Amino acid sequence: xxxxxxxxxxxxxxxxxxxxxRSHDTGSNxxxxxxxxxxxxxxxxxxxxxxxxxxxxxxxxxxGQWPAGMDTVANPSGAFGAxxxxxxxxxxPSGHWELMGCPVPFDWGYFGPTLPGEDxxxxxxxxxxxxxxxxxxxxxxxxxxxxxxxxxxLGDAHVRTGWPICYTSSDxxxxxxxxxxxxxxxxxxxxxxxAKPIFDELNIARVIARPFTGESGHYRRTANxxxxxxxxxxxxxxxxxxxxGREVHAVxxxxxxxAARGITHHRKGENNAALCQQTLAAIQDCPDGGLVFTNLVDxxxxxxxxxxxxxxADALEAFDAFLPQLLARLGAADLLVLSADHGCDPTWQxxxxxxxxxxxxxxxACPTGRNLGLRNTFADLGQTLAKHLQVKxxxxxxxxxx
Numbered sequence: 001x002x003x004x005x006x007x008x009x010x011x012x013x014x015x016x017x018x019x020x021x022r023s024h025d026t027g028s029n030x031x032x033x034x035x036x037x038x039x040x041x042x043x044x045x046x047x048x049x050x051x052x053x054x055x056x057x058x059x060x061x062x063x064g065q066w067p068a069g070m071d072t073v074a075n076p077s078g079a080f081g082a083x084x085x086x087x088x089x090x091x092x093p094s095g096h097w098e099l100m101g102c103p104v105p106f107d108w109g110y111f112g113p114t115l116p117g118e119d120x121x122x123x124x125x126x127x128x129x130x131x132x133x134x135x136x137x138x139x140x141x142x143x144x145x146x147x148x149x150x151x152x153x154l155g156d157a158h159v160r161t162g163w164p165i166c167y168t169s170s171d172x173x174x175x176x177x178x179x180x181x182x183x184x185x186x187x188x189x190x191x192x193x194x195a196k197p198i199f200d201e202l203n204i205a206r207v208i209a210r211p212f213t214g215e216s217g218h219y220r221r222t223a224n225x226x227x228x229x230x231x232x233x234x235x236x237x238x239x240x241x242x243x244x245g246r247e248v249h250a251v252x253x254x255x256x257x258x259a260a261r262g263i264t265h266h267r268k269g270e271n272n273a274a275l276c277q278q279t280l281a282a283i284q285d286c287p288d289g290g291l292v293f294t295n296l297v298d299x300x301x302x303x304x305x306x307x308x309x310x311x312x313a314d315a316l317e318a319f320d321a322f323l324p325q326l327l328a329r330l331g332a333a334d335l336l337v338l339s340a341d342h343g344c345d346p347t348w349q350x351x352x353x354x355x356x357x358x359x360x361x362x363x364x365a366c367p368t369g370r371n372l373g374l375r376n377t378f379a380d381l382g383q384t385l386a387k388h389l390q391v392k393x394x395x396x397x398x399x400x401x402x
Contacts, residue, residue, distance in 0.1 A: 002333025002365050004385045005283060005292045005326070008096070008254075009319065011300035013343020013356025015063025017084045020355040025090075025343075028354035029063055030304070031055075033347040034316070037309045039069030045313060049323040050338065053361050054080025054369075061374045062357040079362040079401065081372025083380060085342070090353045091171045093205050093229055095341025096257045096295075100236035101382030101394030108172030109203035113144065121168060126198050133198075134191040141165045141177075146305065146351060147221065151177050151212050155219040158183070164191065169305075170352040172205035180211045180222060189226055196228045205230050223270040227256030237382040238262025238291070240391045247290035249282040251275055254293045272298040272315060276322050283329045289389060295341075304344025305351050312346050327363060335388050336363045339381060360400065372400045 013030040020026045035045045045067065047055060054076035059067050062082035066072065087094040087104040094104040111121040120127065120142035131138070138161070140154045145167040151158075154165050158179060165177040174195060178188040192209040199207055207228040212221045238248050239262045249265040250258075252275045267282055269275035275296055282292045296319065303312035330336055343356030360372055360381055365388065379397030386392070387399045 001289045005336045007338050008295045010297050011304040011344030012340040014059045017355045023355045025355040028345040028348050030343040030345045034313050035067035044069030047320040049320050053078035058082050058359045079366040079370040081360045082357045083375040083378045084357050086377045090342045090355045097232045098378040099381045101379045102232045102234045102236045108205045111168045130198050138163045139166045141167045151219045156216050174199050175208045177210040180213050229259045231259040244391045249286050249292045251278045251294035272296045300344050307346045309346045335365045
């Protein structure tokens with residue numbers, strides 16, 4: 001029996017999903033617009049290994065357009081296609097859970113904009129109870145913000161007052177930033193643990209601890225981020241694997257996304273490059289019948305949300321250059337898949353995720369050159385892997401091939 005390796009290029013969408021109008025994302029296309037941006041500057045994206053596996057054909061299935069400036073590939077070596085989301089939200093947990101066979105048919109709670117006469121987007125009742133329980137005198141921020149921008153703006157005040165920095169985004173999330181030395185990493189994790197049941201009352205999907213270090217003018221977030229996530233509402237491929245006695249090696253924030261459920265091993269990394277190396281180490285340790293599941297968060301967190309088109313393009317090329325190392329670690333019976341959880345088009349208005357189709361690119365133990373078309377749910381990936389790893393079928397999705 002072979003293994004399976006999943007690499008989530010976080011936010012690498014291939015074009016607007018059929019229902020993108022509901023979230024004002026009609027016309028979004030993370031990959032397509034990055035390729036177009038580079039072509040217009042006379043530097044076409046160079047992704048020879050992903051294109052050889054079928055990335056261009058997957059984009060064609062997803063949005064009907066070949067990526068601008070990129071060479072055609074007559075005979076891709078992988079199986080390739082795309083998938084549309086059926087989960088209600090375009091958030092990280094919903095995307096990952098649906099990929100693993102657990103669509104999310106409900107909407108999460110969200111924090112709206114600050115209303116006139118109010119100084120916080122967070123409800124007073126929940127905040128007061130949280131502050132009292134944690135012995136905190138107050139908080140800073142309490143608004144919609146970028147995580148890097150808000151620690152630059154309020155980091156000095158945080159160090160001076162000892163008050164944590166609280167903020168949110170258009171995702172269902174309550175985020176708390178604090179300095180690892182001045183406030184204490186364990187203390188930050190403790191107050192986030194205390195916040196989770198309080199904000200569960202509002203159906204908030206995640207409470208995220210966002211530690212940072214450094215001094216005034218030079219603050220930087222660390223790899224000690226911790227997401228406290230509501231568990232998936234139904235079983236996932238990871239649960240089925242663990243129930244069958246298999247190993248599941250989570251790399252990056254996968255463990256947090258699944259609330260540690262269905263995970264047997266966990267590895268962290270500070271950035272995409274470190275997470276790629278951790279993936280190689282996980283493959284080395286993973287026995288037959290097991291799963292290595294990696295999230296490469298920089299695409300979304302560092303480039304997508306910051307609308308950094310150039311940085312996103314460079315990060316894609318860096319991953320493509322790494323891909324031969326990954327392929328070389330796979331055995332003949334192993335299956336590799338490249339996918340994403342949503343879009344985050346760096347050319348789109350605002351800083352939110354975008355509602356997009358995602359790639360399904362397979363290599364290894366798959367039908368060579370198979371065009372999988374546009375699937376109607378991310379859950380087809382989980383069902384395909386359940387079949388490959390010989391565990392019981394998931395309640396949602398269809399295998400991508402017989």
